[in-house]
Structure formats: C-alpha cells, structure tokens
Amino acid sequence: MTVLDRARSTRTTASATDSAGPRTIVIRRGDRLSMRVRARTIVVVAVLVVIAAAAAVVALGVGEYRVDPATVLSVLTGRDTGFDSVVVLEWRMPRILLALVLGAVLGMSGAIFQALTRNPLGSPDIIGFGIGAYTGALVAIAVFGGGYYLMAGGAIVGGMVAAVAVYALAYRSGVAGFRLIVVGIAVSAVLNSVNQWIVIEIDLKQAITASVWSQGTLSGVEWKQLVPVAVCSAVAIAAVCALGPQLAVLQMGDDAAGALGVRVERVRLAYLVVGVVLVAVATAAAGPISFVALAAPQLARRLSGGGRRRARRVGGHGGGAAVGQRPRRTDRSRAHAAARRCRHGVCRWALPGVAADHAGTERTRMNDSAPTLGARDLVLGYGGRTIVDGLRVDIAPGAVTAVVGPNACGKSTLLRGLSRLLAPTRGQVVLDGHDISTLRTKEVARRLGLLPQTSIAPEGITVADLVARGRFPHQRVLRQFSRDDERAVAEAMTATGVDELAGRPVDELSGGQRQRVWVAMVLAQQTPVILLDEPTTFLDIAHQIELLDLFRRLNRAQGSTIVAVLHDLNHACRFADVVIAMKDGAIVAQGAPADVITAELVEEVYGLPCRIIDDPESHTPLVIPRVSR
Numbered sequence: 201m202t203v204l205d206r207a208r209s210t211r212t213t214a215s216a217t218d219s220a221g222p223r224t225i226v227i228r229r230g231d232r233l234s235m236r237v238r239a240r241t242i243v244v245v246a247v248l249v250v251i252a253a254a255a256a257v258v259a260l261g262v263g264e265y266r267v268d269p270a271t272v273l274s275v276l277t278g279r280d281t282g283f284d285s286v287v288v289l290e291w292r293m294p295r296i297l298l299a300l301v302l303g304a305v306l307g308m309s310g311a312i313f314q315a316l317t318r319n320p321l322g323s324p325d326i327i328g329f330g331i332g333a334y335t336g337a338l339v340a341i342a343v344f345g346g347g348y349y350l351m352a353g354g355a356i357v358g359g360m361v362a363a364v365a366v367y368a369l370a371y372r373s374g375v376a377g378f379r380l381i382v383v384g385i386a387v388s389a390v391l392n393s394v395n396q397w398i399v400i401e402i403d404l405k406q407a408i409t410a411s412v413w414s415q416g417t418l419s420g421v422e423w424k425q426l427v428p429v430a431v432c433s434a435v436a437i438a439a440v441c442a443l444g445p446q447l448a449v450l451q452m453g454d455d456a457a458g459a460l461g462v463r464v465e466r467v468r469l470a471y472l473v474v475g476v477v478l479v480a481v482a483t484a485a486a487g488p489i490s491f492v493a494l495a496a497p498q499l500a501r502r503l504s505g506g507g508r509r510r511a512r513r514v515g516g517h518g519g520g521a522a523v524g525q526r527p528r529r530t531d532r533s534r535a536h537a538a539a540r541r542c543r544h545g546v547c548r549w550a551l552p553g554v555a556a557d558h559a560g561t562e563r564t565r566m567n568d569s570a571p572t573l574g575a576r577d578l579v580l581g582y583g584g585r586t587i588v589d590g591l592r593v594d595i596a597p598g599a600v601t602a603v604v605g606p607n608a609c610g611k612s613t614l615l616r617g618l619s620r621l622l623a624p625t626r627g628q629v630v631l632d633g634h635d636i637s638t639l640r641t642k643e644v645a646r647r648l649g650l651l652p653q654t655s656i657a658p659e660g661i662t663v664a665d666l667v668a669r670g671r672f673p674h675q676r677v678l679r680q681f682s683r684d685d686e687r688a689v690a691e692a693m694t695a696t697g698v699d700e701l702a703g704r705p706v707d708e709l710s711g712g713q714r715q716r717v718w719v720a721m722v723l724a725q726q727t728p729v730i731l732l733d734e735p736t737t738f739l740d741i742a743h744q745i746e747l748l749d750l751f752r753r754l755n756r757a758q759g760s761t762i763v764a765v766l767h768d769l770n771h772a773c774r775f776a777d778v779v780i781a782m783k784d785g786a787i788v789a790q791g792a793p794a795d796v797i798t799a800e801l802v803e804e805v806y807g808l809p810c811r812i813i814d815d816p817e818s819h820t821p822l823v824i825p826r827v828s829r
Contacts, residue, residue, distance in 0.1 A: 226681055244504050305437075306496065310495075310496055317381055322377065324479040326388070332358045332362020334355070336480075337351045351484065356480040359483065366383050369387070429485045436477045455653075455654065460645050571729050588610045591786065598755070598759045599761065599762075601776060601777065605783055605805060646727060650733070651732045663720075664693070670720075695720070696717070696720040712740055729761045735764055736748065751775070774818045779793045812824070
C-alpha cells in the first residue's frame with residue numbers, strides 16, 4: 201500500500217520563531233519505492249497542465265476556418281465526425297501536440313545545460329548546439345535538396361558535431377561550465393558565418409527553403425511527422441530519468457559530486473549527449489527556436505519556488521540575535537520543542553552516542569576493526585606538474601588524524617588522491633585492502649566521505665535539501681528518500697546545529713553557517729572514513745572548537761576514521777590522535793602530537809621560531825610564536 205508522508209521542514213528566524221518551510225511529499229511503497237517532491241511543484245504542474253489543455257482547445261478552433269470551443273469538444277469526444285473533425289484532428293491536432301512536445305523537449309534540454317554549466321546562460325542556442333543543428337540542416341538542403349527527413353537527419357548530425365567540437369575545445373582535465381559557455385559562443389559565431397556563406401552559395405529555391413525553415417514553423421505538420429519526434433523525445437527523456445538525480449548532485453561542483461559517488465565526466469558527457477539529442481530533435485522538427493530553452497528552466501524554477509529568496513527576519517520577542525549569530529539558548533530550546541510538536545516534521549535526533557558529555561574522555565585506542573586507508577608510492581599532480589612524489593602513508597584506523605603543513609605543500613592534493621578525486625600518476629590508494637581505483641564509485645562513497653575546500657550550493661536550495669544530497673550514495677533511481685535517509689539527515693543537522701535553518705536558502709546564510717551545512721551533508725553520508733579539507737574555514741573561534749569537538753566525539757562514539765587538513769597547530773594537537781606534518785609534497789613526521797609538534801619541526805616546516813609549552817586545558821603541545829625583536 202502506498203504511504204504518503206508529508207514532511208514539513210522547520211524554518212526558524214534568528215528570534216527562533218517557527219515559520220513554515222517548503223512542504224514536501226514523500227511517496228513510499230515498501231522498501232522499493234521512495235520518491236520526494238515539493239507539494240508546490242505538484243500544484244504548479246497541475247495548474248500548467250490545465251492551462252495547456254485549455255489553450256490547446258482554444259488553439260484547435262483558431263485559424264482561417266474557425267471552430268467554436270463547443271464543436272472542438274464534440275470532435276474530441278467523438279460526437280462530431282464531419283468536416284470539423286478533419287480540421288481539428290488531421291490538420292491542427294498534430295501541430296498542437298508537436299508544440300507541446302517540443303516545448304517540453306526544449307525546456308528539458310535548457311535545464312540540462314544550465315545545470316551542467318551552473319549558469320542561467322547555459323542554453324543550447326547560446327552554447328552553439330542549436331546553431332550546429334541548423335548548419336546540419338543547411339548542408340542537407342545544399343547537398344540533397346532538402347526534404348523533411350533529410351533535413352531532420354542533417355540537424356541531428358550537425359548538433360552532434362557541434363557538441364563534439366565544443367566539448368573537445370573546452371576540455372582541460374575536465375570541463376568547467378564557464379569555459380563551456382565561452383567556447384560555445386565562439387563556435388556559434390563561426391557556425392553563423394558558415395550558415396550565411398551556405399545560404400549565399402545555394403540556388404534561390406534552396407535559399408527560400410532554408411529561409412522558411414530557419415524561422416521555425418509547425419506549418420504543415422502531419423501525424424507521420426509527429427510520431428518519430430515523440431518517440432525520439434520519449435527515449436531521450438527516459439535516458440534522463442535513468443540517469444537519476446545525478447545532475448542535481450553535479451550542480452554542487454565536481455569535487456563534491458565525485459565525493460558523493462558521481463562519475464563526473466562520464467555523467468556530464470551522458471547528459472551532454474542527451475541534451476544535444478533533445479535540441480537536435482526539436483530543431484529538426486520545427487527549425488531553430490532559440491528562446492524556449494533559455495527561458496523555460498528559469499520560469500519553472502521561479503514558479504516552483506526553487507529560485508526564490510526568502511526575506512530574513514531579525515530581532516523578535518526578547519531581542520533575538522542578528523542573522524549569522526547563534527540564537528540564545530532559550531530561543532533554541534523553544535525552536536526545538538516547536539519542531540518536535542510537528543507530527544511529520546524533520547525529527548531532531550542526536551548522533552548515536554555523540555550528544556553525551558565527552559569531558560574527560562580518554563583518547564580512543566586504535567580500533568583493529570576500523571576501515572583502513574593508505575597510499576603506496578603515490579605520485580599526484582596537475583597538468584604534468586608533480587605535487588606529491590612517491591608518498592607512502594597509512595592512516596591510523598579508528599583515530600583522528602590531522603594533516604598540517606604550510607600552504608601549497610600538498611595537503612589538499614593528498615586528500616584528493618586518497619578520496620579518488622585525483623587519479624595518481626603512479627602508485628595506488630588502498631581502502632580496506634583493495635586498490636580504490638577498482639571499487640565502484642558509489643561503493644567508495646558509502647565508505648569514504650569528503651568535505652572539499654570548494655563546493656557550490658545550487659541557487660535557491662534550502663539547508664535541508666542540501667544536507668539530504670549527502671544521502672545520494674545510498675539511494676537508487678526509484679528509492680530516493682527512505683526513512684533511513686530522513687533519519688540520517690535529521691541527525692546530521694542536529695549534530696551541527698543547523699536544524700533551525702532547515703527551511704532557509706543556503707545562499708542567504710553567513711559563511712560560517714554555510715560551512716556547518718556542508719559538514720552536515722558529509723555527516724549525513726554516514727561513512728566510516730571522513731576526510732575534511734580545512735573544515736574550520738569561515739568559522740569563528742567558538743564554532744571551530746564546536747566542530748572539531750563534534751568530530752572527536754563522533755570518533756569516540758562510532759570509531760570513525762577522521763582525517764582533517766588543519767592550519768591551526770594548536771587545534772591539531774588538541775583534537776587529533778595523530779599528526780602528519782608535510783612539506784614540499786612529502787611527509788616530514790607522523791605520530792602523536794607530542795612527538796611531532798616540536799620547536800625544531802615547526803621551524804623546519806614553517807620557518808617559524810617558536811616555543812612549545814603544555815596546554816593547561818588539554819595537556820597537549822601549545823605553539824607560542826616568538827616575538828620578532
């Protein structure tokens with residue numbers, strides 16, 4: 201039996217006043233089907249379907265031979281079989297249906313390219329794919345004299361050739377969205393010149409055919425032309441559905457997507473091919489139509505609320521804190537109680553064993569059953585420049601390891617290599633006794649989580665939705681949001697203190713709040729190994745301590761293996777069991793903080809004269825830089 205669970209995210213202002221966030225409907229059927237969609241999206245789609253149906257009925261009666269709406273309805277219900285039925289069903293109906301199909305196709309292709317490029321200007325007509333399809337059709341007219349199917353075939357081939365050219369020219373160890381747009385604009389300009397030359401060179405009859413077709417028209421469309429377009433469109437849309445929610449994850453940046461189990465370049469190329477097929481089919485059927493793919497995704501996003509920015513409220517009863525500051529404890533408690541009263545709201549669970557008081561907790565002994573991670577003769581670099589050369593390291597299982605060193609010494613490069621985001625030139629990374637390159641991408645993402653230095657929050661995405669994307673490695677196409685996913689997301693938000701921000705758009709948060717949201721996404725991934733690349737970036741001192749303390753408690757409670765790149769040596773000594781010091785792409789020292797962080801090592805690695813004293817709180821090394829005289 202299908203179960204409809206309504207989940208309502210709780211939006212809390214700085215004054216801790218509850219406010220409704222976006223309503224979401226979760227459709228579940230046993231353990232095999234679990235899908236989530238915004239209630240507003242369902243309403244918008246239903247309204248648009250009604251409007252489209254009404255417009256279609258009106259359009260069926262409009263023309264030189266007018267048919268009133270009542271007669272149109274009689275024809276559609278089979279009660280009128282006279283001449284009016286020929287006009288409506290044979291002449292106008294194919295055009296109306298083709299217009300609806302092409303609108304959906306162009307809108308989907310625009311959404312794909314705007315998501316791939318992470319830019320609202322990433323439309324196929326701007327990038328050059330639509331112009332490439334037009335070029336292919338012109339070649340078919342010039343060489344073969346035209347014909348619907350020849351022009352259609354030429355448009356598809358031309359769109360594909362343009363896509364290959366743009367992709368090849370934009371590829372630099374991957375394809376960046378902005379570079380794809382710039383290269384696409386350049387290719388589009390070249391193809392426009394080619395098209396003008398072809399029109400000048402062909403004879404007058406062919407030039408007239410090309411001119412009429414280039415304006416984009418559905419005139420003269422018959423059922424036999426509609427069917428192949430509908431079939432091709434259905435196959436392409438099915439391919440988009442088969443690829444699943446990977447496009448949404450890809451919008452967060454290549455590193456974040458790769459860490460969540462997306463084969464970035466393979467998925468990007470697959471979506472690129474599908475998007476080109478969609479725009480080529482549309483161009484082949486009706487000529488180049490430029491504005492739909494650009495405008496439709498933006499309109500859909502605004503109507504569904506995906507791109508809407510919510511006004512922030514500050515102050516309130518009792519004098520709330522300003523946005524970006526932590527609410528007072530009484531406010532937070534009131535918000536938590538209100539959230540729990542919501543029957544189907546996002547629950548506020550603490551991470552198992554993490555919420556307990558950790559004062560005086562002894563450092564965890566190495567856990568032999570914890571996952572193992574290491575590198576063997578690892579060589580890493582970018583564009584022929586070697587950063588890490590012949591590195592060997594074994595990460596202490598079940599421990600907190602801090603990687604320290606000066607800027608550009610290879611710390612982040614090492615983490616990218618350990619997480620399989622950066623393929624080694626030589627050597628291998630070993631995860632649980634297996635070469636990590638032989639494991640499936642999602643399998644790696646279920647074992648190893650990564651918080652990269654740079655991630656991108658898609659426009660308008662809420663905190664709860666972004667944290668939920670951390671569950672991607674555990675999901676399938678038809679099982680997108682189970683109860684386990686819901687529980688993991690709620691626990692992660694509670695642990696990082698962002699549960700009160702659940703309904704807020706990420707792009708209106710402060711830098712520190714955003715960083716905690718990204719950490720919550722990594723925690724929601726629930727991996728036994730967590731790699732953190734400068735996790736305290738943008739955080740104030742209080743939140744730095746809270747966050748590092750959270751990871752230490754997570755390690756103590758669950759035996760998680762945690763590796764963090766840190767710049768603060770005192771934080772590394774206080775919170776880590778093991779410190780790895782790096783310089784010039786090599787490991788200088790590795791061991792307990794008291795053994796590694798010495799005055800001699802700090803001066804050797806950083807060139808900083810200092811004194812090392814005992815931290816009176818944690819009894820770990822405390823680095824005191826010497827004052828220059």
